Amino acid sequence: MKILVPIKRVVDYNVKVRVKADGSGVDTANVKMSMNPFDEIAVEEAVRMKEKGTATEVVAVSCGISACQETLRTALALGADRAILIETDADLQPLAVAKLLKAVVADEKPDLVILGKQAIDDDANQTGQMLAALLDWPQATFASKVDLAGGIATVKREVDGGLETIEIKLPAIVTTDLRLNEPRYATLPNIMKAKKKPLTTTTPAALNVDVAPRLITLKVVEPPKRKGGGKVADVKELVAKLRNEAKVIV
């Protein structure tokens, strides 16, 4: 069984982003970049499936500038077997990425695609569902447990009120939630080995996919600043303020 794991290179989780002065976007120059955390969970899940013998091959794929090769090397160091970069300088939006991935799926014919539920830069939470729609495959989003048996995936999903269990027929799309697993760290020997694993490059044009953006960003602004920093001395003062000043309790 082959698993495809799409991954995205994003501004690192710990970086506090700054909006550019001209309002055109967020400043990503000279900022630490990493693999989207939800995608790390996707890579981990796929690698565990391979280690258990359920999967035979894990292929990582990323779409974007040539620096995404670094992110793919990280996936290879975590245990993916080979990697594909769809190289482009274009501003890729989720629908375009889903179309690129659909083309890769047509070529690679995986049984399962595991990807992060959302990227922490655009917070769109769309690509997995869109890919499932374009392929007419079932989708199990926000997965916290995945079991594979007899061509069926049984997936526990995080829903608003708790957990939901669904059964989907393979081939299928799974998107990861936080509690699916705890990703490993890449060891130095594995980072060295990853340098020798195959990484091929293609382009949107070669895949015959139109990646023109559908949404135009008119401006990007900082969120309104909250006036915080007020302190109270004790519980009595807190309750008095909540009652008489803020008037949020009776």
Add this chain to the structure above:
Amino acid sequence: MSILVIAEHDNASLKSSTAHAVTAATKLGNDVNVLVAGHNAQGAAEAASKLAGVSKVLLADAPYLASPTAENVAATALSLLPGSYTHVVSAATGFGKNVSPRIAAKLDVAQVSEATEIVSQDTFVRPIYAGNAFATVQSKDAIKVITVRTTAFDSAGAGGNGAVETIAAAADTGLSKVTGQELTKSERPELTSARIVISGGRGLGSGENFKMLEALADKLNAALGASRAAVDAGYVPNDYQVGQTGKIVAPDLYIAIGISGAIQHLAGMKDSKVIVAINKDPEAPIFQIADYGLVGDLFELVPQLTAELG
């Protein structure tokens, strides 16, 4: 301009998120239709028809829609599209986030995720980078598919008098089926719609210590939430999580207890009207956004607070 709202419901009743989505829809046009895809969902359909601004409810009934999957809800929604509607609106809840992109991709249009403001028919404001920036985006697609952040739009009130029209459900896609649900049982208000929310963080030290917050929550009729750190540590279930990757809340009063205030947590609660923080570390980032900060040992202060409210 006709707007299709995808309802979230449990057949018998309508989820409150739908009433927020309806308000957003009324800002886009005056013919707001609500799709209720379910089984024996007359109750949910009637509730939707009474929301102010709803002109028509479309009720699709089929046994396989009793616990509706994204595949089947999208298929029924798509049977109404394209042609009749300029916009498809869902609440940005677990349900809406699951279904809506599937509809957008099938229509070959972009989705605008988690809009917090409707600027015009085709222009929306949405948070990016965990709410550390807000982007104004314009959609050039023929049909605009959007999910809306429920806390950014008021709940539609009563006073609607929409007709309930039965429509044919799309055939079962057979791709997916719901086989079980484990819902957290709680007598407390729902986290995303509660007027007061009390959240605990890693400072609580254990799941057992969350009981202390329950006593306080009972006094205030508050919902209970948690930071991602507390969820990761296994103190409480994941559906308690407030933050970028959990629930977004904006209650009148948010009390953060033993929470340091990581960016990803702040993204989920900083629109609350009044924020109280209790933490032993005076340098904790949560104090920078708190209206009332109380520095000290939560194990002493929380019982005091509970007693003081008695």
